[in-house]
Amino acid sequence: MTTKKITIIGSGNLGLSIAEGLTSKSAIDKKNLLLTEKNADRIKILLNKNFNISEDNISSVNNSDIIIIAVKPKNAEEVLKEISDNIKPEKHILISCVAGLNSQQILRIINPNTPLFRIMPNTAIAVGESMTCISEFNTTEVQKKEIENIFSKLGKVIFINEELMSAATVLAGCGVAFAMRFIRAVTEAGVEMGVDAYNSQLIASQILKGGAELILSNDTHPEKEIDKVTTPGGITITALNEMEHYGFSAAIIKGLIAAFNKMNKK
Structure with missing residues (x-):
């Protein structure tokens, strides 16, 4: 657990998710975590979750060690x-x-000398x-290790060159939405086959969780795990071939590349 004081500026979906992860995984004592927010309705939500809240970004920065811009x-x-003169x-x-x-x-x-x-x-x-991708600038090995330790409590962490950050945004940042769409599609198929919506979504x-854990635990390739399930002439290979006929893999790749290209046009 870090003893540093952390301020999260911006308490929308991502900022709140980071705060919830930090506290639920004991990466920080809640008393050392401060969230800034100016929207009254949002403040009520944060207070109901017992977070420390401030509407003043500058004083929050002055009283923190680590500042997260979300x-x-x-x-x-x-x-x-707004906070530039107060960052030391x-x-x-x-x-x-x-x-x-x-x-x-x-x-x-x-x-320009700020550890970033x-x-x-x-x-x-x-x-x-989370799958958290990190690039670092002006940092010491001690600082790098400290940030790695914090975010390693909240999922997997990799350090990457900044030129890969756009790709990381699409793959890691947006990736949860793509996984959710897969879950939704499988759920709808389950309902059509007669399984109730709750159990279809659970399955x-x-x-998805089990498949991912096979890859992460065994350090294996997806096709190797697919081969274990696809009996020659069986229903799994029939389903996979039908999905590919309708562009399953191509649609995923094209969607990711479209997001990547749009991001790089900004």
């Missing part, structure tokens, strides 16, 4: 300009979750199952 991309530069490289570590805002853009606004981590988690961080969710 605002929407359109608001990021304004927030960074000798004291603070800045973590940005803002998609599309690179390190050069950030360090042009704040002190760009991270791309996903909302599964709330339950400690769909568990097969």
Whole structure:
């Protein structure tokens, strides 16, 4: 558990998910975590979850060691300009979750010597199952290890070069939505076959979780696991071939590349 004081600026879906993950996985004592928010309705939600809340970004920065920026991309530069004079490289570590805002853009606004981590988690961080990709700038090995230790409690962590951050955003950041769409499709098929919606969704969710765990635990290739299930002439290979006939793999690849291309046009 880190003893550092952490402020999360921006308490929307991602900011709240990070806060819930940090506290539920005992990565931080709740008294050392502060969330900033200015929307009255959102503040009520956060207070009901017993988080410490502030509407003042500057005082929150002054009283923290680690600052996590989790605002929407359109608001990021304004927030960074607001707190720039209060970020002290000798004291603070800045973590940005803002998609599309690179390190050069950030360090042009704040002190260019500030230790900076760009991270791309996903909302599964709330339950400690995020895939978090991290790039680092101006950091020491001690700082890098500290951030790695914090986010390793919240799922899997890899360090990547910044030029791969757009791809990481699509794969890791957006990926939960793609997994959810798969679960929804399997659930709907189950209902059509006569299984009730609750149990269909449970089955769909568990097969996705179980399949992923086979890959992660065995460090194996998906096709190797598929081969264990596809009996020659059986129903599994029939279903797989039908899915591919309708463009299953191609649709996934094209969707990911379309998101990647759109992101890089910004």
